[in-house]
Amino acid sequence: MNTDTQYLHEVAASDYEHGWVTEVVSDTIPKGLSEDIIRLIASKKQDPDWMLENRLRAFRYWQKLEAADQRPNWAHLSIPAIDFQNISYYSAPGSKPKYESLEEVDPEILRTFERLGIPLQEQKLLAGVAVDAVIDSVSVATSFKEELSQLGIIFCSFTEAIEKHPELVQKYMGSVVPYTDNFYAALNAAVFSDGSFCYIPPGVRCPMELSTYFRINEAGTGQFERTLIVADKGSYVSYLEGCTAPRRDDNQLHAAVVEIIAHEDAEVKYSTIQNWYPGDSGGTGGVFNFVTKRGICLEDRAKISWTQLETGSSITWKYPSVILKGDNTKGEFYSVAFTKGRQQADTGTKMLHLGRNTSSTIISKGISAGRSSNSYRGLVRINRKADNARNFSQCDSMLLGDRCGAHTFPYLETSNPTAQVEHEATTSKVGEDQIFYCKQRGISEQDAIKLIVSGFCQEILAKLPMEFAVEARKLLAIELEGSVG
């Protein structure tokens, strides 16, 4: 019998910390999806006509895909048939579609975010982090707006952006992830209800971390938000995203779209801690996280970097990608995906090299425990004109126990002979020898596994902004904890 077996069983069964529900009256529209529902969402959101037209176009496209049975099925995932008519596509807590100030927000909702460690009252705000808090379909508060606007930075809910900056939204929305991109992107474009918008003007270095915190609360609803980040010439921003949801027996659908546009010499760093409810250890409930995230380095010397810690969701399907269009642009993808219980993750990235001297780096660490399945899927495509493109990919998998699975699907398409591409992959088990070594020094088995796993991820966690890194380490420790109640 393996020394670590028992503890690993506990790991596999460990509990979810954010599974409680906020008791608040919500304005939730009836379940189902139709043109009437789209119109209803648009009217709740007080959409301008052009936005309604966008939605309807996307919806009709989605209907075609659905009729032709074109749900994506190529991932290494077993996805139960989702009944898209059995989901409510809009739910506003406290029955308000829009908040002008914190006074209007139901105290229960404020307490919700406080309990999640995201206080929204100005006096309690985390220094150096501006937060947009989204619960179900609505953004409830965005902090530090005034300070940021003095620098010309726009940081607000998507709803507000549509109202106050329609020219920017019209110019950029859908320019990186068009509604025709895929099934869930089409669905999102049709029904999305809120999210965050961020614009950094030329030459401005955003002085604080911008962050969005997503919370699903209502039962039977999906969350479909969009994030749009535009970094104008020579600007810089670091963006954080966190997410949680209550424990529920039904699966909940989260189909988000994130688009990033980096102009000449701009740099965007996007970090995610994804901790949606993963379902129970038997595989009941949990969030289906089907997300399309993509950035474009539109002009020369732009840089986009994705860093993610994925611990939640019962199914994760996401591939934060970078289109390297300008010359000398850089794309990075750093990922830790931890699965346990019956969780399934198929995640990775796409690096599309179009410009000259473009370079990309991919480092992916997958950790699987319990009966989970954890796949890395990555595409590196080097187009004909992308002279001297370089890519380095490294995919490491670690297995905790012998009933879980780890898979690596790297794809490489090169049409330019000057490309330099390197790929490394390893799969390891948490070694008996490593655990024994730690125990021989007096360290308990549980602490030994934590130590070894966090060592395995260290390289990635070190890429996260500092406060986030602390949170990420704690989260990983909790995930690995056998006895969290």
Added chain:
Amino acid sequence: MTPVLEVKNLKASVEGLPILKGVDLTVYAGELHAIMGPNGSGKSTLASVLAGREEYEVNGGTVLYQGEDLLEMEVDERAREGLFMAFQYPVELPGVSMMNFLKQAVNSVREHRGQKPLGAAALLRMAKEKAALINLDSRLKKRSVNEGFSGGEKKRNEIFQLAMLDPRLAILDETDSGLDIDALRSVADGVNVLRTDDRAFVVITHYQRLLNHIVPDYVHVMYDGRIVLSGNKELALQLEARGYDWVSQEAVPA
């Protein structure tokens, strides 16, 4: 006086194959015992069984550690009770910083002893002091545990951890092999500094040259799963001169 270690007629096997066939060994505090013997005779197996490795099955005999039944204790419990093993092949822990590792190890031992845990600053001070004691390159402390360490550095890192953890019984499994002459010297010096009245050492080695630096109180010869001959440091010299063949002749099982 209760011995630190009292092994009686210990038998152990791996995958059904008997390796230890009745080992007897008694070690008192303050003593240093050397165990020599040909390859495959069971020296590392004895060390592993004492440390508690699970793949070795104990088939008979008893082991008392400070008067308590050692074989009943968990691996980490043995370590917290002050049993330390310097590995023949130390394991790499990629990404795990030395200081983080030491912090957990030292504090779990301290907690067990009813001492207050050390904070980062105190630990760093202690690490500096101990590293100097055994001449360890202090840059190694800043790296991941054994990751990319040279063979010799790994061995010295074991002695460094020994110094940090302040054990009652230290078992060194071929800590001298693979060391250059200077490194051998400084490991030996380290061990000598760490020899105290309340600590015992069991040093497994193939080379008499180590025993020139670390003078043993007793030398034992392990042969085919038994300790077949015991003596003082002169025995090591004889073995050096004559090899193990004559031992096998003397060691006809009773």
